[in-house]
Amino acid sequence: MSRIAIVGGHGQVARHLIHDLRRSDHDVVALVRRESYRAELEQRGAQVRLLDIEEQGAADFAAAFAGCAVVVFAAGGGPDGNKERKRTVDLEGSLKSIEGARSAGIRRFVQVSAIGVDDPLPDDTGEVWRAYVEAKRDADAALRSSDLDWTIIRPGRLTDDPATGLVTLGSSVLRGDVTRADVAAVLAAVVDAPRTVGRQWDLVGGDTPVAEAVATAG
Template identity: 50%
Template sequence: MTRIAVVGAHGKVGQLVLRLAVERADEAIGIIRNPEHIEELEQLGAEAQIVDIESATAEELAQAFVGADAVVFSAGAGGGSGPERKRTVDYGGSVLTAEAARLAGVRRVVQVSAIGVDEPLDDDAAEDWVAYVEAKREADEQLRAADLDWTIIRPGGLLDEPATGRIELAERVERGSVPRADVAAVVLAAVLDDRTIGKQLELVSGERSIDEAIDAAVAG
């Protein structure tokens, strides 16, 4: 049994990670900021912890991680949230999570990022998009520099469709889309597979099973 804490647990990917973890008979902790969402997480079989990553200290968040074997960061400010919240959630929340994990003695951290955020931005890119890309890029940079056992998963366009279980996973893949359910399955598989430690992997739908895709990604 693995005890997994998910930051951004009320998000679509976060909830799916919790559901899959519970189905595997793991212990799942959902970190959320809104007490109104406690019941939803408990219905999934997860334990809810209320921590607002935009205002909490690393020490406060670390308390929610005590006893965990791994932390998943899947929080995001979401569409229409504006540049400031991209910075406080997508970047600041990630940095806070890494520091809190360190304080709690949790070395394993898996972060959900986004495909292509290292690529140059168009001169006419919208302000919100620039803020999002920069936040994800810099969050990944900070996690790669942290003294933690990290994995970064960078999915393509996210779809609200059933899982296919067929993906492409590598340091670089052609841009595409992928169901959120498959992203969650890959995140959980990465948590449980130490061969993915120190890997930053892009993810889209493809032809390989998740196990086959991970085998190929860690061998490359």
């Protein structure tokens, strides 16, 4: 099985993803900025490498990806009101991950985005939300225009409810909620599914088992 690097390896989705990937016998490298995360993530079965998304450059990303066959970009600037971090983490972190993957000779790249970020924003949109949407939109556009074997997953509103194993996945679906655990299950499934290369899918809770959804989504 392949070794998979997760950028933003201490995030809530990422921690679920580590479990799912290890259950499939993948090796997992969790990339995090704080040494204090090491013990928890190693207990979950991940190898931990330090990487400061905002302060380090693409060459550092490439070095952190050494020995990996897949990159999953699951980082985010957080829920606070810091609009600058939407650019430095959600956009620039993705751009450096893309370049780092290319430099490291890694073809497979899976990115976590957000549903509806290509839609026009109302004039009264708050500046932080606008910065977030624009960062995700531009990161997705950059990945689509790259020469990598990419997949983009765009979840709806994330919840901490238990996993259901049932989702709706497709190129355009109605907005809705989805558990973080179900997002991780979809990410783990698409990593090994060749048919998902070059696909950008919205993801919300639904009625279709994850494996079937990934196998049939259009």
